[in-house]
Amino acid sequence: MSETEDIKLVKACLVGDTKAFGRLIDKYEKPLFNAALRIADDYDDARDITQTVFVSAYENLENFNPEYKFFSWIYRMVVNEAINFISRKRPQTKLDPDMASDYRTPEDEHHESKMRENVEQAVAELPLDYRLVIIFRHWADLPYRDIGFVLDIPEKTVKSRLYSARRMLGKIMSRNGLVTYE
Amino acid sequence: MNNAEIIELINKELDGLISDEEFERLNEILEMNPSARRLRAEHRKIAEKLATVEPVEPPSDLKVNILKKIDARKYALARPRSVIDRFLELWTRSRAAYAYSFVAGAAVGAAVLLVCLYGISDHMPLNNNELVGTVITQADSDEFRVVDKAEFSPAEASGLVTVRRNNGAILVRVDVVSSDEIELVFEFDETSVLFAGYERGDGIEIGTLSKEGFISVRHLGRNAYTLVFEDTGEQQTPITMHVYSDSLVFSENLDLR
Numbered sequence: 001m002s003e004t005e006d007i008k009l010v011k012a013c014l015v016g017d018t019k020a021f022g023r024l025i026d027k028y029e030k031p032l033f034n035a036a037l038r039i040a041d042d043y044d045d046a047r048d049i050t051q052t053v054f055v056s057a058y059e060n061l062e063n064f065n066p067e068y069k070f071f072s073w074i075y076r077m078v079v080n081e082a083i084n085f086i087s088r089k090r091p092q093t094k095l096d097p098d099m100a101s102d103y104r105t106p107e108d109e110h111h112e113s114k115m116r117e118n119v120e121q122a123v124a125e126l127p128l129d130y131r132l133v134i135i136f137r138h139w140a141d142l143p144y145r146d147i148g149f150v151l152d153i154p155e156k157t158v159k160s161r162l163y164s165a166r167r168m169l170g171k172i173m174s175r176n177g178l179v180t181y182e
Numbered sequence: 183m184n185n186a187e188i189i190e191l192i193n194k195e196l197d198g199l200i201s202d203e204e205f206e207r208l209n210e211i212l213e214m215n216p217s218a219r220r221l222r223a224e225h226r227k228i229a230e231k232l233a234t235v236e237p238v239e240p241p242s243d244l245k246v247n248i249l250k251k252i253d254a255r256k257y258a259l260a261r262p263r264s265v266i267d268r269f270l271e272l273w274t275r276s277r278a279a280y281a282y283s284f285v286a287g288a289a290v291g292a293a294v295l296l297v298c299l300y301g302i303s304d305h306m307p308l309n310n311n312e313l314v315g316t317v318i319t320q321a322d323s324d325e326f327r328v329v330d331k332a333e334f335s336p337a338e339a340s341g342l343v344t345v346r347r348n349n350g351a352i353l354v355r356v357d358v359v360s361s362d363e364i365e366l367v368f369e370f371d372e373t374s375v376l377f378a379g380y381e382r383g384d385g386i387e388i389g390t391l392s393k394e395g396f397i398s399v400r401h402l403g404r405n406a407y408t409l410v411f412e413d414t415g416e417q418q419t420p421i422t423m424h425v426y427s428d429s430l431v432f433s434e435n436l437d438l439r
Contacts, residue, residue, distance in 0.1 A: 018249060018252065018253070021249070021252070022245065022249060025244075025245045025248055025249070026245065029240050029244055029245060029248075030237055030239070030240055031237070033238070033240035033244065034237045034238055034240075037238055043238075046240075047240070047241050047244060050240065050244060050248075051244065051247055051248050051251060054248040054252075055248060055251045055252055055255065058252050059252075059255065115231075115234055116234050116235050116236070119231045119232060119234060119235050120235055122231075123232070134232065137197065138229065138232040138233070139232070139235065139237070144197075159190070159193060162193065163189050163193055166196075166224075166225050166228050166229075167224075169228050170224045170225070170227075170228050173227075173228065173231060178231060179224075179227045179228065179231060
């Protein structure tokens with residue numbers, strides 16, 4: 001589905017077509033839920049954040065500026081909601097490895113699963129600003145420009161922060177034995 | 183060659199944004215510069231590790247819950263709010279709004295006084311004494327044929343709604359059991375049918391409301407009642423029934439033909 005089709009769906013929603021919004025949910029619930037999950041580190045919280053944001057997006061569709069991508073707009077809402085959520089909910093809970101393995105890992109993939117959990121844990125150790133750029137670039141596949149829009153920072157800052165985040169992550173992974181360098 | 187250039191090229195390569203020209207330039211640098219090779223290798227390993235993390239499937243009921251919430255919010259915005267709701271809304275407003283709240287409170291007070299003195303014509307509790315229309319006696323009941331039925335059994339409530347009609351009247355019989363307080367809402371087009379009466383059952387009823395094209399019955403436990411509508415003779419559109427607990431739990435169109 002193209003960006004133009006997203007805008008058509010938004011226009012349909014604005015005249016009361018809830019089914020059109022259902023199609024936008026189908027398209028974006030997974031990346032948005034995953035963004036919330038990576039920031040909040042809790043499956044149930046991520047579900048609540050995603051639900052809240054979709055409802056809020058529906059109610060604020062008239063404020064959506066079609067000059068931007070719908071995905072970037074709603075992604076920004078998820079990020080803000082998730083950040084507000086974790087700032088309200090201190091101390092922060094970490095992603096439960098047992099929970100994570102429950103919904104995606106067969107037993108014969110135990111080793112790989114453990115590795116993934118360790119990678120997630122390493123990312124979770126990053127300071128929030130750096131964690132976000134890693135999540136956006138590597139897991140949401142957002143281009144620099146959209147990351148800049150979501151975080152309200154210049155593209156140049158996105159690049160430098162991403163570089164620093166990778167450096168920090170490398171150190172954490174090295175310390176945790178996830179990577180070794182010759 | 184400087185550090186900024188190396189970092190820029192490594193980042194671009196990693197993010198799939200590098201041009202052929204830049205790629206050649208990167209390779210030149212890598213051949214000459216061991217620390218650049220190390221840096222590139224580090225970043226590639228990190229990217230590989232990050233790529234092992236697969237996206238998590240969201241809950242299967244996420245979409246349904248979102249749409250239910252949207253539906254419920256639309257309903258909540260549309261339906262009349264109680265005095266308590268309005269009071270709570272004012273109470274939670276910021277300090278800056280206290281002055282407005284005071285003025286609004288005075289206006290509400292005056293309105294309540296007027297309502298007490300003169301009553302209101304819209305959005306009143308159901309009162310059969312004030313309703314006019316088709317008179318149905320027990321003897322008429324055989325003349326009614328069943329035109330639609332709706333069963334519902336979400337966790338919060340279960341029930342059966344039966345629609346019967348003859349040439350002039352439509353009866354909507356509701357038998358329902360709920361563990362918590364629920365609200366049944368019936369929305370209808372008044373050019374199609376007119377609300378004519380309400381026959382109370384023997385259940386626990388908390389409250390009823392009616393206004394143009396809208397009837398609400400709130401209750402807890404077992405309840406049974408019949409809503410009576412008069413056929414206007416125009417083309418008939420269905421009556422839409424919603425069941426609300428904390429949120430919308432069931433919706434169905436009741437066919438009248």
